[in-house]
Amino acid sequence: MKECPVCKKTVMDDSNGLCMKCGWDLNYYHSGLTRFEEDRFKKKLKIARRNWNFLVSAVKENRALKKRFNI
Secondary structure, X not given: OEEOOOOOOEEOOOOOOEOOOOOOEOOOOOOOOOHHHHHHHHHHHXXXXXXXXXXXXXXXXXXXXHHHOOO
16 A cells, blocks of 8 residues: 555555545656656645645635535
8 A cells, every 4th residue: 555645645556556535646656767857756746735735725615614604
């Protein structure tokens, strides 16, 4: 089993290489990357984490508003 670096969900090894929660490509290899590729990977991961956190926050806020206004 692996842990998704974006949403932290535990992912089974037979997941076809994608996190079923956030869609992150788990097949991205860390070994053998050039410095440029590693920097690009880190930027992509940072953006994906930021986007994921924004999405989770928006969903929580939406649920709270629905509860508050009985929708």
